[in-house]
Amino acid sequence: MSAAEILTAPERAGHEGASPLLEVEDLAKHWPVRRGLILARQVGTVRAVDGVSFHLRRGETLALVGESGCGKSTTARLVLRLIEPSRGALRFDGEDITALSGASLRRMRRRMQIIFQDPYASLNPRLTVGEAIAEPMLVHGIGDAASRAARVRELLGLVGLASFHAERYPHEFSGGQRQRIGIARALSVQPELIVCDEPVSALDVSIQAQVVNLLKDLQARFGLAYLFIAHDLAVVKHMADRVAVMYLGRIVEIADKRALFADPRHPYTRALLSAIPHPDPARRGRVKPLGGDVPSPMNPPPGCRFHTRCPHAAAICREREPPAVEVAPGHRSACHFARELPPAGLDFSGGLTPAAARRLALFASAGRPAAASV
Amino acid sequence: MREPLLRIEGLRTVFRIPGGEFAAVDGVDLEVPRGRTLGVVGESGCGKSVLSLSVMRLVPPPGRVAAGHVWLEGRDLLALPMEQMRQVRGSRVAMIFQEPMTSLNPVHSVGAQIVEAMRAHDPGASAAALKERAIEALRRVRIPAPERRFEEYPHQLSGGMRQRVMIAMALACSPRLLIADEPTTALDVTVQAQILDLLRELQAETGMSIILITHDLGVVAEMADEVAVMYAGRVVERAAARALFEDPQHPYTLGLLGSVPRLDEERERLLAIEGVVPPPFALPKGCRFHPRCPFAIEACRMAPPALEEIAPGHLAACIRAPVEQSVAA
Known part of the structure; x- marks a missing residue:
């Protein structure tokens, strides 16, 4: 699919008339696979990301979802130019950043930051928390020592930590607290875009909720745009405004969150949604597993990449790659039968029982316990 | 009622650390009915994995089972000579782990x-x-x-x-009992669905019992007949799966239910449980959840609450349950 098919003109201009903060067009990353030690011959190519296009508006959250190996994390790193694309264009605030280097790339990076999945691995154990948070400001030459220290204290408060935490080392903190430190560090240079690469998947559920709430609060306060990489669709439904579903290096469906969950128009999206177990035993056994495994990105199937696992696959799917079809404004699906698919038959009704909902409401309104200290 | 396949009584597993020891599992009673699935839910550090290792008698040093009984078909596994225990492992009780590669x-x-x-x-x-x-x-x-x-x-x-x-x-x-410790946590969601489906089919074929250890309430709802919620080494709530989700009693269970985003509901904010799980060597006195509990009162700080029946077959270790009556009072 070409970039022109993916981005329609009104969207390229953004819904509010202003240009989107981030535009990605036909982005690709191909890794050579070599064999042999001395005369390493290239024996194949892993098409980790293979022609991805999307845009992200200011203050908006776009989620990239998909299973391991779909290319979502590679896309995140490409967007920040932490790795170089094999093909495609990146525009940030209207400016082409694909070819930037040196000082101009560094200036651009101040406006885009990243939060990683593993808060244990992403903080330098030899730096105090204060030094870690101040480091990006130092790199970008912002302020002097005193103003940076003041800013660190302010940031610690923003993410729910205390200013005395600045003197401590990462090992003294729990996973959730470390993720807060990572967030403070990303915020330190006042970015407009934060790439969140699975920011809560390594955390316990109760801690996940704290971090998700914090990310939402910060977005409302600073108008941040998030590119939110995740595999948990329930978290995505809670966080995102729009959702792009990836499979084997491609975006197979992209839509507003509500449209995507209410009326998914790609069989893979449907498979993902129906595979999620609901926290409701009354609906046991409704999970319908999708057969098979994800094929190797070194040798993706011809035609539609999903046809080997697709319950709707027909002859055309094995032969021709499906173009992205706009089934509704802003809702595109790369499926030959995007318009003809039968109703998805997904049932998200249910929810909590009245008794459970009443007690949860009491929990929420009963106020903070005295010893809360995260 | 038929005798359960497995009955755990007063299990206490301790780890020695410099300057003392702490109990990772501290007085747990559980039953696994024949041919059914017991889900054990909790966050990291709640003791759910040490519980399963204790049943298998595979607790690594410096840990050891300090007290309790694990009755399997009339025999106390904790009292068996090692040679006989080796025979039990594999032939009567088997275990699968989170990361199959390791x-x-x-x-x-x-x-x-x-x-x-x-x-x-x-x-x-x-x-x-x-x-x-x-x-x-x-x-x-x-x-x-x-x-x-x-x-x-x-x-x-x-x-x-x-x-x-x-x-x-x-x-x-x-085996008559399969202990599955986070069997699908490392897997993608579509593969998880395949594995859960397989476990259910194999259970129907063989009539084995399953202890399913997980942090994922969705997986529990999908698989378990009975559920035990663990917090800081203790069972805080036990019930049939439907009763637990429809009539949750313990504030920790409420907090867990409220902190997972749901596909069937739209909420602006998730219900976060404040604070963190206390480390096992610095447990709060009284109810171990009280520092994080919005319903805690003075009495909660004094004595640990007993696991008591709140409705038939539904046990909760909370003196404030049901919370709507306590808050109204």
């Missing part, structure tokens, strides 16, 4: 590892017979082309296939 030996073929496990319990069987049984075991866990897979090495298999191999090995000697 449980499989990378330098032996999948088939050789299954054969090895089978030979341990049947030393007299011929190599040909064991190979045939191993291929049958692979077929039973719905692995396509099992004859070819038998020759392959773990790295040649996907995560889902590896977990199927682990299940095949665990079920090779037809």
